[in-house]
């Protein structure tokens with residue numbers, strides 16, 4: 628399986644240090660609050676587990692799964708809710724935790740939805756940001772790494788449900804997703 632990776636972008640150790648720093652930043656910014664950390668399944672689950680444990684404060688956690696219509700390596704504009712939150716978001720300071728922002732379409736819609744539902748504030752914390760690919764008017768408030776436009780896997784991110792368990796982040800060989 629590791630042969631499918633062309634290049635390691637960030638090692639397990641590099642990621643751990645970066646995520647700890649993000650957790651510390653969130654702890655400072657949300658001091659005295661009780662934010663609702665919202666994990667966007669499935670890709671963010673590894674990042675979410677590490678990030679929340681790097682936050683030295685009370686946090687609540689919930690999970691949502693949304694999906695773009697259509698499959699493949701490029702995502703489309705509409706989203707569907709596959710799994711909704713278990714607790715109401717009204718009146719909460721929500722921090723959306725995402726694996727990667729690509730076009731930004733799904734996050735843009737999700738952020739709008741959470742505001743409609745009465746969240747006091749909605750911020751986005753993304754492990755990765757493919758900034759050059761953005762088409763929707765949405766920006767992450769907290770970002771692990773801005774990366775180039777390549778298809779990456781590991782640390783929760785998949786291609787066809789594979790590679791999520793890789794502890795590092797790597798660029799997938801083109802021949803894997805173009806065959």
Ligand code: IMP
Nearest residue numbers: 702728729730731732733778779784785
């Ligand atoms: P967006 O709505 O175009 O921003 O889509 C973001 C979603 O596309 C992420 O949550 C991922 O599930 C998926 N995605 C985008 N780029 C990659 C990638 O390089 N590797 C794995 N998944 C990706």
Ligand code: MG
Nearest residue numbers: 668669670726
């Ligand atoms: Mg995904």
